[in-house]
Amino acid sequence: MSLVETSEARKARLLALKARKESRSVNGAGLIKNRNFDPESRTLKKHAAANDDVEMVDTVEKNIEGLAEEVIQEDEEKRAEELNVFNIAPKRPNWDLKRETDKKLAKLERRTQEAIHTLIRQRLAAQKGDSDDIVGAMKAQERADKDEEDGSDEE
Structure with missing residues (x-):
């Protein structure tokens, strides 16, 4: 509805209720009204305009x-x-691309740094004549550290 x-339905119900109420008061079976008594203040009302007949x-x-x-x-x-x-x-046209790729780039950045470190170790190992693998690079680095320590002890 x-x-x-x-x-409209509510208005019709209200009119029917009003007509029923008026027919009871005409027949004498209406409700008893205390027109001169105020139940809230428990005193007599002063005569004023007929408030009962005023429509809302x-x-x-x-x-x-x-x-x-x-x-x-x-x-x-x-x-x-x-x-x-x-x-x-959007104010920045590529904001959604950046939002999606930031997480992936963080992982890739870490892996990139690890790969760079590995390459550096391999180059150092190759310069010293050791093998190309990571273990060789690490051994070469350890030898270089020992040589530096021995060189500082001799002085």
Whole structure:
């Protein structure tokens, strides 16, 4: 059901209830009203205008009368703004590429550094005449360290 149908159904129920209430008061089987007694303050009321017959002006239907149209209009305005290409395009065109590749590059950077260290060790080993493998490079490095220690002890 839409809001309009719901409000119409509610209005019909309220009118039926009001008609039933009036028919009971005409027949004499109506509710007893304490028109001069205020149960909240427990005192007698002063005579004022007939408050029982005044209809409620502030209703839910009147409060939300133009609300649906306003919401639809605001939604259409937001959709029109969303279709603007400048609002969709990122400020930096390659931000998503950087976001995806940063994690992978961190791993690759570590592996690159390890490979560089290995190559340096192999070159050092090759210069000293040892084998090309890592073990040879490490042995050559150990020999170089021992030679430096021995050279500093002789002085």
